[in-house]
Amino acid sequence: MRLTLLRHAKTEAQHSGQEDWDRMLEPRGQKDAPEMARRLRERKLKPDLVITSPAARALATAQIFMRELHLPATKLQQDERLYLASPKVLKEVIRELGGKAAHLMIVGHNPGLTEFADRISAEREIDNMPTCAIYTVEFDIEDWSELEWDSGVNAELDYPKNCS
Template sequence: MLRLTLVRHAKTEPAVAGQEDWDRVLEPRGQRDAPEMARRVKDAYGKPDKVIASPAVRAITTANIMARVLGVTAARIVQDERLYLASPRTMLEVVHESGGAEKHLMIVGHNPGITEFADKLAGERSVDNMPTCAVFSLEFDVTRWDELVWATGVNADFDYPKKA
C-alpha cells in the first residue's frame, strides 16, 4: 500500500497592489496552522518520504514549515511548477512521474485543483472543499506511483485546522 497526503497551502495574506499572485505570503494564522497540521499528519500517518510542492511562495512556505515539523529533510522537498494552480490531470502526471519509490508522498498545492484531485482519487467518499491548510490522506493498493488511477483511494482521512 502506498499513501498519498494532499495539502492545500496555509492561509495567505491578500495580494497587495502590484503583487503577483505567485508572491503572496502566509498570514499569521497560516504560519500557526501549518505546524499544527504537520503534527497531526505525523501522529496519524508518520513522516512522508518525499514532499512535492508548488513553488508559489504560499505553497512552498507551507511545505517547508510542515517538513520541518515532520522531520523531512530539505533534500526530500521537490518544487514542481506544474503544481501551481494545476488541474487534477496535471497533478496525477506529477505523481506518476515524481513519486519514485517512496511509500508515503505528500503534495502541497492550490484550490480548486487540490480539492478536485482529492475528490477524483477517493474511492469511498467525496471531497467538496479543502479549506486552507487542509490535509486529505489516502492509501492505494499499488506498488508504484505510476499505477495510480482515479477513484481507487481507500481509508481516506480528511482534517483541517478548524475541525472540531
C-alpha cells in the same frame, strides 16, 4: 502506498501590483501549518517525499511541514506544474515523480487539489479542502506510475478548524 494532499496555509490578500505567485502566509497560516504538521506526526504519518508548488505560500507551508516532521531538505522537490494545477496535471506529476515513495505528499492549491481529491478516492466525496487541509488516502499499488482515478481507500480529511 499513501498519498497526502496538503493545501497551502492561509495566505495574505493580494496587494496591488503583487503577483499571485508571491503571496505570503498570513499569521493564521503561520500558526495553522505547524499545528497540522503536528497532527500528522502524532499519527506517525511521515512522508518519504514531498513535492510542492514553488509559489511562495505553498513552499512556505511545505517548509514548515518539513521542519515539524523532521524531514531533511533532500526529501523536498519543487515542481512549477503544481502551481494552480488541474486534477489531470496533479495526476501526471504524481505518476511521473512519485516513484516508489511509500508515503508521498503533494503541496498545492485549490480548486485543483480539492477536485483531484474528489476524483482519486473510491470511497468519499470531497467538496472543499480549506486552507492547510490535509487529505490522506491509501492505494494498493507498488509505484506511483500506476495511480488511477477512483482507486484510493481509507481516505481521511483534516483541517485546522476540525474539532473531531
